[in-house]
Amino acid sequence: MSEIGSIVQDTAHSPPRWQISGDWTLGHYSHLQAELSRLGTLAPDQPLDFSLLGQLDTAGAALLGRWLGSERLTSLARQNPELTPERLALLHTVGEALQECPESPGAAHQSAAYEVLEEVGVTMTGLWDRGRALLGFIGLALESLARTLLQPRRWRVTSLVAHIEQTGLNAIPIIVLLTFMVGAVVAFLGATVLANFGATIYTVHLVAFSFLREFGVLLTAILMAGRTASAFTAQIGSMKANEEIDAIRVLGLNPMELLVLPRILAMMISLPILTFIAILSGILGGGVVSALMLDISPTLFLGILQSEVPVQHLFVGLAKAPFFAFIIAIIGCLEGFKSGGSAKSVGDHTTSAVVQSIFMVILLDALAAMFFMEMGW
CATH class of the missing domain: 3.30.750 (Transcription Regulator spoIIAA)
Structure with missing residues (x-):
């Protein structure tokens, strides 16, 4: 006892x-x-x-x-x-x-100002570390791409085609539906404002310019960031949790070539195509509203597009698509590799991938808008 x-x-x-x-x-x-x-x-x-x-x-x-x-x-x-x-x-x-291990953690009281400064410092340090990790992963991906392009036997064509189907073909319905409705809304709001100046006819220009240069590629990239970047993170994170990536390395294969490059190339192929479809769908939505509510016939609508909207605006919008696709795929894959072995870690990094992708897309779009404005394009 x-x-x-x-x-x-x-x-x-x-x-x-x-x-x-x-x-x-x-x-x-x-x-x-x-x-x-x-x-x-x-x-x-x-x-x-x-x-x-x-x-x-x-x-x-x-x-x-x-x-x-x-x-x-x-x-x-x-x-x-x-x-x-x-x-x-x-x-x-x-x-x-x-x-x-202190005897009474958290007993020491700190002032509110000190805690705010501490939180700011921790956040800035985290942003710096994420930026460095992103740049390093971009460099690793570009190095792997340059090494693989000259060796066709190392291309993963089957994986590439499968990812193009998942990221591109399967995303067409939601892209078309969203951009069609946004185009209709833009046309309706534009007509409401322009009617006060007797310039309802310029609704066609508003819809065309907005979708050719900005809305087409931006809406598509944001949708792909939420749909595809999260899928990349979840797929690679689950593989890491199941130790499948370690098994790939044991087999003598390179995870960058096997998992990352097909996803990046699939996104860079799919996003410009989806952007073009989104532009057509958005303009179609604006044309439907113009025909039903503004008495602008489809013939007049298409005539204005052909004669008064330069084609260079289409090229400006499409030129941004590959860069958006690259950064979305890179962030999605990187967050997948950073995830731990638990379901919570995979979920946290999936959320982080979506947030970071959308932020980087909007940031790059703003920088591109300023660049094109300065160049006069």
Whole structure:
């Protein structure tokens, strides 16, 4: 039967010593913690007697370690020969762990301004690390692409075609539906505003310019960021969690060539095609609204498009598509490789991939808009 541990001051010796007896185990943790709280801090010069110590586990060792302190633990072997080497090793190990683990985490109160600055610093450091990781992964992908292009036997044509189907062909319905409705909304809002100036006919120009230069490629890229980047992250993250990527390396294959390059090339092929389809669908939506509500016939609508809207605006919109596709695929694959072995990690990195992809697409679009404006294109 176990005996509850206790600490009693033995005054029969000179100087008085503390007698540690009974079992110091998890079952008596509350009682022992109360005893130590009542005794307070142990003086450095007070001797200890462990001759009556019963059972000892990590819970009891943690209590003794906090009460004795790290400096006293190092001198136990010299002052208390009755302790066995196993118990000394347990006390030393627990003492080292306690030095790295504060007794009351979060007890120190910090000012609100300090916490805000700390959070800003942590966020900026995280952004810097993500930027470096993204640039490094881009370099690795470009290096793998350059090395593989000159060796046709290493091309993954089957994987490329499968990803083109998943990222491009299967995305056509949602792209067409969304851009058609946005084109109709743009035409309706444009007509509402332009009617006040008697310039309803310029609704055609508004729809054409907006979709040729911006809306077609931007809406498509945002949809692909939410649909495809998340799929890339989830697929690669699941493979990493199942240790399939390690198996690929064991087989002597390169995960970049096998998993990343087909996805990047598929996106760079699919997104320009989807952008062209989105432009046609958006203009069609604007044409339907113009015909039904503005008395602009399809013949007049197409005539204005042909005679007054330069084709260079189409090229401007399509030129941005490969860059958007590349950054979306890179971020999706990178976040997949960064995910851990748990479902929560895969979910977190999937969310991060979508957010980062949409942010980078909008950032690149803004930079491209300023560049084309300065060039006069």
